[in-house]
Amino acid sequence: MSVSSIRAAEVEFDIAIRTPEGAALFGRNLSAVRPVRGMSMTELGTQSGLTAGHLSRVEGAKAPIGYFSAMKVCEALNVTVSSMLSKDYAQMFAELIETPNATE
Numbered sequence: 001m002s003v004s005s006i007r008a009a010e011v012e013f014d015i016a017i018r019t020p021e022g023a024a025l026f027g028r029n030l031s032a033v034r035p036v037r038g039m040s041m042t043e044l045g046t047q048s049g050l051t052a053g054h055l056s057r058v059e060g061a062k063a064p065i066g067y068f069s070a071m072k073v074c075e076a077l078n079v080t081v082s083s084m085l086s087k088d089y090a091q092m093f094a095e096l097i098e099t100p101n102a103t104e
Contacts, residue, residue, distance in 0.1 A: 013081060018064050022085060026070065027061040029084045030077075034059075037077050047076035 016022040041052035049072055057063035074081050
């Protein structure tokens with residue numbers, strides 16, 4: 001994958017997550033995945049570099065999350081960004097089963 005195609009994917013994701021629907025999907029999926037991974041907002045905040053308060057607002061779709069912050073959250077949860085924007089719960093949970101939490 002070329003640098004320009006990676007950058008294009010970053011821009012596409014950043015635009016998608018900043019739409020009301022994208023923010024709601026990311027927040028909904030974050031609130032579903034985080035407890036499955038056994039993480040409190042404080043723990044996720046420590047691992048991702050975000051505050052628990054900001055994560056709470058992201059989960060409630062009351063605050064946007066940028067590309068790099070979303071990447072840090074996904075890395076801490078050991079999930080892909082695409083699954084966090086998925087409307088398909090089955091896909092998301094299949095990924096959770098296939099990729100156990102790295103801290104286990």
